[in-house]
Amino acid sequence: MKSSSCQIIYKSFFDNMTDGLACCRMIFDAQEQPIDFIYLKVNKSFEKVSKLKRVTGKRITKLIPGIKESNPELFEIYGRVSLGGKQETFETYIKSLGEWFSISTYSTQKKFFVVIMQNITKQKKTEKNLEDTNRALLNVFQDIQEDKKAIAHAEARYKFLLESIGDGMVATDQNGKIILINRAGEQMLGRTNRQVVGKMLDGAWPVLDEKGDQLPEIKRPVINALRSGTTIKSSSYFYVRKDGTKIPVAITITPVIVKNKTIGAIDIFRDITKEKEMEKLRTDFLSLASHQLRTPLSGTKWLIETMQRGAIGKINQQQKEYLWQIYGLNERMIKLVFDMLNVLRLESEVVIVEKKTVFVSNLYDEIIKSADPAAKEQKITLQNIMKNKVIVETDAQMLSTILDCFVSNAINYSPVGEKILLDAKEEPNAVVLSVEDKGIGIPKVEQSRIFEKFYRASNAKDLKPTGTGLGLHIAKMLADKIGAKVSFESKENKGSTFFVSIPQKSNGSMEKNNKIKNITN
Ligand code: ADP
Secondary structure, three states, rough: OOHHHHHHHHHHHHHHOOOEEEEOOOOEEEOEEEEEEEEEEOOOOOHHHHOOOOOOOEEEEHHHHHHHHHHHHHHHHHHHHHOOOOOOOEEEEEEEOOOEEEEEEEEOOEEEEEEEEEEOHHHHHHHHHHHHHHHHHHHHHHHHHHHHHHHHHHHHHHHHHHHHOOOOEEEEEOEEEEEEEEEHHHHHHOOOHHHHHHOEEHOOOOOEEEOOOOOOOHHOOHHHHHOOOOOOEEEEEEEEOOOOOOEEEEEEEEEEEEEEEEEEEEEEEEOOOHHHHHHHHHHHHHHHHHHHHHHHHHHHHHHHHHHOOOOOOOOOOOHHHHHHHHHHHHHHHHHHHHHHHHHHHHHOOOOOEEEEEEEEHHHHHHHHHHHHHHHOOOEEEEEEEOOOOOOEOOOOOHHHHHHHHHHHHHHHOOOOOOOOEEEEEEOOEEEEEEEEEEEOOOOOHHHHHOOOOOOOOOHHHEEEOOOOOOOOHHHHHHHOOOEEEEEEEEEEEOOEEEEEEEEEOOOOOOOOOOOOOOOOO
């Protein structure tokens, strides 16, 4: 082939290649340091690849101002190559263009060099994306590993907890099939994990009711909890051990509900043999004490009254006074015994709440009547100031005892000649009864302890040394039994108001509602 046709072929090849091609001349300073270069000739693709326009005859520092500072390596490499160095290939990022290039450069003649370049920005972005994706994947992987570790940790912790608790614990699925039992449960039931897990409740151990009759599976508390979706608490069942012995248990069965669906239940149970024994001792003591302690005291009271009446001969003034003192001491003893027995009875949880409709005005009449002798002694007037006729659904006896306590305290801690006001108000969901006096009040610092057993405020002890400090404690216990709340407002030397707030389903409890019947639960 002739050299001219050869040139044509090369030219056409260079013009049509997709890589950018440029012939350049390097410019050096006096110390032969490369300071700039000029584009002498470029192929068709060069502008597209380099993103530079009309470059022929122009210096790079004019085309891209600041390139010397941003890409000094270009000048070093091109300088080296144009001074006879070897061909070099490298990648570079031109910041002002925001593009990546892969460049090959070589020199044909001193101070001249040829550049063949490809724009690799897309490829670089893809690489970066890949790198980012890889890093993200790696992070996710690490997170998963950590989560796995945390789950394993948590599992170990739960297992440890489960095994360390002293209460028996059995978990079932939604059908009542046992899926888990802890060690305390195994010991209490005298059965091993293997004998229980995977079985339905009936196949695992029998449950007896209070009378000792075995419950059919359908009536077992776990099944009840699964069906109703509510927590069941009871102390009236017996679990039967493998050896046939029965243990009284306190159970709490909680359904496990996920997204409104019951997926199982957890039965936590405790052997209450000791508590039951204590309970029996307490009941025995109560019946014995109430008889044995009260009888002699009532007898003494009767004897003193007989002597005071002069039934066994005339008594002089001094004897009368002594008898009166003995009578007072005996009364105090009777009250103390009565209060203490009351506390014991209430603590023993054997008290049954009997709800019925109570007409508050009638109740107030009775209370005022029975407090009348004590009130008269102090010249105190008791007044019912209720505006509306209020009725309330509750245990009448218990409510009456609470109010008796409020009234007798109001009398005890009021100066002679004062007034005590009894009121009742209906709130949206409760009825609030109150007893207000203008008595000695309760010192602020002592107010928080006033419902404690035997607690008496200092000013009350000075005024009435005979109190027991049990009345309000009993009132609080009774209020708890009927689901009510007792509270008070008091200012020393100004007076006190004691409240009992009894929750009511709706506010339609006025006396005018004539559909009311006596209800006993
Ligand atoms: P007691 O009246 O026998 O001391 P309570 O339990 O009924 O026992 O009352 C406990 C204490 O509460 C009283 O000792 C007294 O300090 C204080 N307290 C109760 N009611 C009143 C009241 N209306 N005014 C002033 N103090 C009261």
